[in-house]
Amino acid sequence: MKTELYRGREQARFKHELLEAYLERLFMIVGQHQRTVCYVDCFAGPWQAKGDDLEDTSIAVSLNIIRKCKDGLRGMGHDVSFKALFVEKDPTSYAKLEAYLSGRKSESTQISSLKGEFIDLRQEILSFCGNDSFTFFFIDPTGWKDAVELSTLDPLLKRPNSEFLINFMYEFLVRTHTQDPFADDMQRIFGEVPDTKGMTAEAREEYLVRRYRENLKTVVPARGGQPRTACVKVKKVLKDRTLYHLVYLTRHPKGIIEFMAASDGLDLVQKRLRAMAKQETQVEANGQMFLIGAVESIKKDEGRPDLSEVKTYWLTKLSSTPRRFAITDLADMLEETGWFASDFQKAFKELEAEGIVKNQDAQRTRPVNAVNFEKSETLVRLK
Numbered sequence: 001m002k003t004e005l006y007r008g009r010e011q012a013r014f015k016h017e018l019l020e021a022y023l024e025r026l027f028m029i030v031g032q033h034q035r036t037v038c039y040v041d042c043f044a045g046p047w048q049a050k051g052d053d054l055e056d057t058s059i060a061v062s063l064n065i066i067r068k069c070k071d072g073l074r075g076m077g078h079d080v081s082f083k084a085l086f087v088e089k090d091p092t093s094y095a096k097l098e099a100y101l102s103g104r105k106s107e108s109t110q111i112s113s114l115k116g117e118f119i120d121l122r123q124e125i126l127s128f129c130g131n132d133s134f135t136f137f138f139i140d141p142t143g144w145k146d147a148v149e150l151s152t153l154d155p156l157l158k159r160p161n162s163e164f165l166i167n168f169m170y171e172f173l174v175r176t177h178t179q180d181p182f183a184d185d186m187q188r189i190f191g192e193v194p195d196t197k198g199m200t201a202e203a204r205e206e207y208l209v210r211r212y213r214e215n216l217k218t219v220v221p222a223r224g225g226q227p228r229t230a231c232v233k234v235k236k237v238l239k240d241r242t243l244y245h246l247v248y249l250t251r252h253p254k255g256i257i258e259f260m261a262a263s264d265g266l267d268l269v270q271k272r273l274r275a276m277a278k279q280e281t282q283v284e285a286n287g288q289m290f291l292i293g294a295v296e297s298i299k300k301d302e303g304r305p306d307l308s309e310v311k312t313y314w315l316t317k318l319s320s321t322p323r324r325f326a327i328t329d330l331a332d333m334l335e336e337t338g339w340f341a342s343d344f345q346k347a348f349k350e351l352e353a354e355g356i357v358k359n360q361d362a363q364r365t366r367p368v369n370a371v372n373f374e375k376s377e378t379l380v381r382l383k
């Protein structure tokens with residue numbers, strides 16, 4: 001992605017990188033057993049785009065990934081039918097959207113758009129998806145009203161065979177959740193009017209995002225597995241404050257694993273983008289040359305758990321009775337803690353080196369990971 005197109009809105013670049021990385025993983029997996037895959041951008045834009053060809057928007061990012069995955073899947077012998085729908089209410093943005101999409105109509109993806117308010121178009125969106133497709137809904141509004149409340153999302157959440165990526169506008173919600181005029185809206189978002197009095201800023205953030213995630217899981221479609229959520233924090237570029245969370249909802253354990261793997265891969269990207277933006281601002285303000293490279297100044301472990309904490313957590317899961325750990329266990333662990341699989345792998349490796357735990361199924365040849373959850377390996381605590 002071109003750095004200059006995202007100058008001053010580096011958080012949008014991170015969002016697009018995550019969308020790109022996760023959609024590719026997702027489509028390449030579901031495309032192997034689904035005849036039709038749908039992508040719905042419920043708040044499409046274009047919005048704040050700098051490039052003429054919209055390459056710095058979720059519209060182009062998603063369509064490019066669809067094209068790449070369709071070709072990749074065809075090469076594997078799967079002829080998957082992809083459909084993409086873009087919803088936008090602003091007339092000027094919609095005109096740009098239409099013009100852009102008409103230039104991509106020759107592609108073998110069925111591309112459509114709807115003009116209007118998302119809340120009024122929910123039934124049309126569902127009709128577009130049909131009953132048999134797998135659908136990924138991207139919910140990326142500019143505010144929370146008529147967008148992220150459960151009452152608004154309910155018909156979509158009830159749809160089986162669907163996944164969601166929702167922009168949870170933390171910066172707005174943290175200000176409004178205690179204000180009386182918004183009490184009804186907060187009830188619709190969190191399932192309660194959250195009482196965060198006396199909480200630290202960190203505890204309040206953790207509480208509000210958890211409440212929203214738990215509330216999302218209360219809407220259950222007629223079929224599908226247990227609902228699971230994960231989330232990634234996106235910080236303001238120049239301040240050490242959360243701007244929004246990207247909340248992900250799936251009904252498949254593999255979904256959480258793939259989403260967290262994509263986020264893990266981009267953890268450093270977000271840190272690097274913020275460090276570079278900070279340094280550029282300082283240079284502009286002071287006319288100074290770079291003293292240290294932005295990349296060297298990144299605190300790689302910032303926001304990552306302390307390994308001793310992860311090891312203690314592992315020990316609560318293990319006992320002297322050997323037990324198999326499958327992908328559902330890994331999904332539970334990721335969902336419960338918000339840590340990455342790489343944190344768990346690193347901690348298990350250390351515990352094993354210390355002779356505290358053992359993977360009874362570990363291969364004799366040195367494996368990349370300490371535990372292969374795909375193979376349901378048997379783990380035991382030795383002391």
Ligand SMILES: C[S@@+](CC[C@H](N)C(=O)[O-])C[C@H]1O[C@@H](n2cnc3c(N)ncnc32)[C@H](O)[C@@H]1O
Pocket residue numbers: 012015042043044045046047056057058059087088089090093116117118119140141142146
């Ligand atoms: C944050 S922007 C989307 C950015 C885009 N997802 C991206 O990453 O490039 C939100 C878009 O939703 C549109 N929008 C806001 N409220 C809407 C509503 N109620 N229904 C449909 N579109 C809406 C705005 O005009 C804006 O273009």
